[in-house]
Amino acid sequence: MKRLFPILSVITAALLAYALYEAMVVAPTERTMGDVQRIFYYHVPSAWTAFLLFMVNLVASVVYLIRRNPKADALAVVCAEVGVVFCTIVLVTGPIWARPVWGIWWTWDVRLTTTLVLWLIYVSYLVLRRFSDSAQTPVLAAVLAIFGALDVPLVYFSIWFFRTQHPQPVIGGGGSLDPGMGRVLLINWLAFCCFAFLVCWSRYRLEMLQREVEEAHAMESLVGADGVSAKASLPLNRSPR
Amino acid sequence: MNSLWAVTLATLKKDIRLEWRSKDALNSMLFFSLLVVVIFSFSFDPTAEESRQIAGGLVWVGFLFASVVALNQTWARELRNQVLDAYRVSPAPPNSLFVAKALGNFILVSVLEAVMAPLFIVFYNLRAIGPAWQLIPIGVLGTWALVVNGTFFAAVSIRTRSREIMLPLLLFPISIPAVQAMVEATRIILMGDGSARFWIVLLLTYDVVFTTACLGLFETILHAE
Amino acid sequence: MTNTPSIITVSNVIKQFGRFAALRGVTAEFDAGRFHAILGDNGAGKTTLLRAIAGLAHPTSGTISILGKTPRTACRDIGYMAHPSLLYDEMSGMENLRYFAGLYGIAGDDTCREAIASVRLDPTLTRPVGQYSQGMRQRMSLARAILHDPRVLLLDEPFSNVDVHSAREMVGLLKTMRDAGKTIFVVTHQAQLLEGVADEFVWMQAGQIIDRTSSARAAGVGPTEGVQ
Amino acid sequence: MNSIKYLYAAYAATWIIHVFYLTTLVRRYSRLRQQLRELGKK
Numbered sequence: 001m002k003r004l005f006p007i008l009s010v011i012t013a014a015l016l017a018y019a020l021y022e023a024m025v026v027a028p029t030e031r032t033m034g035d036v037q038r039i040f041y042y043h044v045p046s047a048w049t050a051f052l053l054f055m056v057n058l059v060a061s062v063v064y065l066i067r068r069n070p071k072a073d074a075l076a077v078v079c080a081e082v083g084v085v086f087c088t089i090v091l092v093t094g095p096i097w098a099r100p101v102w103g104i105w106w107t108w109d110v111r112l113t114t115t116l117v118l119w120l121i122y123v124s125y126l127v128l129r130r131f132s133d134s135a136q137t138p139v140l141a142a143v144l145a146i147f148g149a150l151d152v153p154l155v156y157f158s159i160w161f162f163r164t165q166h167p168q169p170v171i172g173g174g175g176s177l178d179p180g181m182g183r184v185l186l187i188n189w190l191a192f193c194c195f196a197f198l199v200c201w202s203r204y205r206l207e208m209l210q211r212e213v214e215e216a217h218a219m220e221s222l223v224g225a226d227g228v229s230a231k232a233s234l235p236l237n238r239s240p241r
Numbered sequence: 242m243n244s245l246w247a248v249t250l251a252t253l254k255k256d257i258r259l260e261w262r263s264k265d266a267l268n269s270m271l272f273f274s275l276l277v278v279v280i281f282s283f284s285f286d287p288t289a290e291e292s293r294q295i296a297g298g299l300v301w302v303g304f305l306f307a308s309v310v311a312l313n314q315t316w317a318r319e320l321r322n323q324v325l326d327a328y329r330v331s332p333a334p335p336n337s338l339f340v341a342k343a344l345g346n347f348i349l350v351s352v353l354e355a356v357m358a359p360l361f362i363v364f365y366n367l368r369a370i371g372p373a374w375q376l377i378p379i380g381v382l383g384t385w386a387l388v389v390n391g392t393f394f395a396a397v398s399i400r401t402r403s404r405e406i407m408l409p410l411l412l413f414p415i416s417i418p419a420v421q422a423m424v425e426a427t428r429i430i431l432m433g434d435g436s437a438r439f440w441i442v443l444l445l446t447y448d449v450v451f452t453t454a455c456l457g458l459f460e461t462i463l464h465a466e
Numbered sequence: 467m468t469n470t471p472s473i474i475t476v477s478n479v480i481k482q483f484g485r486f487a488a489l490r491g492v493t494a495e496f497d498a499g500r501f502h503a504i505l506g507d508n509g510a511g512k513t514t515l516l517r518a519i520a521g522l523a524h525p526t527s528g529t530i531s532i533l534g535k536t537p538r539t540a541c542r543d544i545g546y547m548a549h550p551s552l553l554y555d556e557m558s559g560m561e562n563l564r565y566f567a568g569l570y571g572i573a574g575d576d577t578c579r580e581a582i583a584s585v586r587l588d589p590t591l592t593r594p595v596g597q598y599s600q601g602m603r604q605r606m607s608l609a610r611a612i613l614h615d616p617r618v619l620l621l622d623e624p625f626s627n628v629d630v631h632s633a634r635e636m637v638g639l640l641k642t643m644r645d646a647g648k649t650i651f652v653v654t655h656q657a658q659l660l661e662g663v664a665d666e667f668v669w670m671q672a673g674q675i676i677d678r679t680s681s682a683r684a685a686g687v688g689p690t691e692g693v694q
Numbered sequence: 695m696n697s698i699k700y701l702y703a704a705y706a707a708t709w710i711i712h713v714f715y716l717t718t719l720v721r722r723y724s725r726l727r728q729q730l731r732e733l734g735k736k
Contacts, residue, residue, distance in 0.1 A: 036697040100697035120414040132401040139465040154418040218487035327552040333569035
């Protein structure tokens with residue numbers, strides 16, 4: 001396991017570099033939008049990765065509620081946090097793309113807006129995790145994750161219908177992708193998925209370390225204050241973890 | 242099933258009686274909503290034709306803010322003297338507590354809307370061009386949409402630090418589609434601008450989905466400790 | 467009086483709140499029909515242990531069984547009284563009990579009236595509970611806890627903030643209930659009040675049970691009584 | 695077209711956000727290590 005991490009890091013770095021080369025050089029230039037369309041190769045894979053991470057978060061949350069396995073909860077936190085990072089990138093690169101192409105920073109496009117709502121939901125998820133008392137946090141957060149997941153399709157439909165009533169500039173989509181573009185997109189997605197996996201792995205280890213420290217603190221906290229008797233009996237009853 | 246309804250009714254009756262004796266939630270909410278209406282009419286010129294366009298939004302955002310005040314009060318009563326623990330150690334079904342609280346809030350927020358709506362109508366000189374009767378199902382479904390998740394997330398936020406501020410932080414993102422549906426439906430009817438059917442169906446779906454989710458998960462929340 | 471050995475079994479219970487563990491591996495068996503006093507300093511984990519037995523707090527790890535059931539499924543056998551009254555201040559005693567009786571599926575006022583009378587209060591009092599004296603409120607709270615005639619009674623600090631007379635009256639009530647066959651747990655830091663009444667004194671420190679004695683004075687380790 | 699600078703801006707923004715996040719992870723990690731060392735000393 002320990003050896004795997006650096007190997008994977010090297011592979012991911014190479015993959016990211018290659019994907020960047022593909023996106024900048026190999027991919028054909030889009031006719032109407034020009035080079036700026038290449039943002040697509042970062043914007044879209046980031047979005048897909050974020051959605052994937054949120055999906056894993058949902059599954060982990062459900063598993064946690066059923067099994068009460070702390071590892072599932074740790075996985076849920078990790079995916080939510082890294083997902084929010086990728087989601088932020090989507091929301092930042094989206095307007096940077098929209099500005100030169102349509103002359104506006106933001107458009108209430110279905111996908112972009114759904115992503116925004118998703119981002120809001122998961123930010124509130126992270127806020128909840130921060131502000132609740134630790135013993136109950138995992139349960140509350142898992143429940144919120146389920147509510148968020150139920151909300152997303154409703155958000156999508158409401159914005160989709162809203163858009164059909166209020167015509168606005170149409171973003172991307174439509175028409176078929178140039179096969180060259182599709183290939184580059186997939187390569188980039190693969191690269192970003194590997195990258196996300198690495199980040200999640202590190203974050204997961206960090207989470208586990210943090211829990212270890214908390215547990216050590218908890219088991220230690222009263223010993224210093226209360227003197228000998230508690231200390232003497234501590235090793236006998238200490239949990240085997 | 243029998244005890245489910247018995248406990249729900251008893252809890253609802255108890256809540257109404259307590260509210261009637263203290264009236265703290267009702268009074269603070271009524272005054273708060275009056276302030277919302279007045280401030281909105283200062284901020285958005287009520288005489289302009291454009292304010293008709295956004296009136297639907299104003300009404301519902303006003304209700305949303307006012308109901309957050311109410312929802313924060315819901316569980317405050319149960320936390321005083323830790324009475325909630327007495328419920329939690331009893332064999333009474335958790336969902337009875339949830340349904341009673343949600344119904345109680347529904348009544349409270351409806352009263353509030355009944356007071357606020359005429360003020361909006363007066364200040365903004367509103368009249369419906371579309372079928373006005375449809376505002377009733379929109380009002381009922383929309384209020385339930387706010388209240389059902391509001392009651393649930395108020396129960397979540399009492400388990401956090403700084404609980405008063407947590408409720409809107411959790412509730413608003415989830416409520417976005419419901420709020421959009423209420424606002425659009427109301428706007429369509431006020432402007433006489435086509436059919437509000439899609440939005441009413443969306444609201445209904447939202448209500449069904451989240452009522453089910455709340456009933457399914459409330460026990461988990463109540464006993465999360 | 468049936469004396470089944472160990473009505474409650476607590477095994478290796480840990481309750482962690484973030485960087486703080488209120489219980490750090492508690493293992494104990496408690497006999498039925500006895501009066502247990504749980505003693506210890508503030509923060510020793512007494513209240514958390516009681517809440518865990520009542521099913522209000524889930525242990526981070528470890529198990530608790532009451533009559534072979536989990537605390538949640540055994541809830542009809544448990545009466546719980548906390549330091550706060552667990553009553554609605556705005557309602558009268560009878561109104562309160564009527565509501566809580568409903569939660570246990572008990573209909574009719576007779577049970578409530580009996581419960582109030584058994585703690586020597588007047589069922590016809592119409593004053594809201596918020597205007598009771600502390601001693602009266604504690605007794606009304608006890609009436610709520612024994613409403614459904616539980617076999618196990620868990621009480622958290624029932625004597626704090628009340629005058630000595632009320633405290634002694636409360637002890638007397640609990641003694642009668644123990645003699646009627648109930649198993650009683652009292653968390654307190656006023657051990658001297660229970661000397662000669664409680665059958666067992668359980669000493670807690672730093673989230674663990676450090677000693678179990680039959681007299682409050684015989685405690686070798688543990689805090690001096692009545693510190694806080 | 696001058697829009698190429700938007701392309702660079704977007705790519706740069708992506709990596710700035712990633713690097714920023716990774717930095718916070720590293721900082722959190724070193725803080726935990728520190729605490730673990732202090733715990734070990736006790």
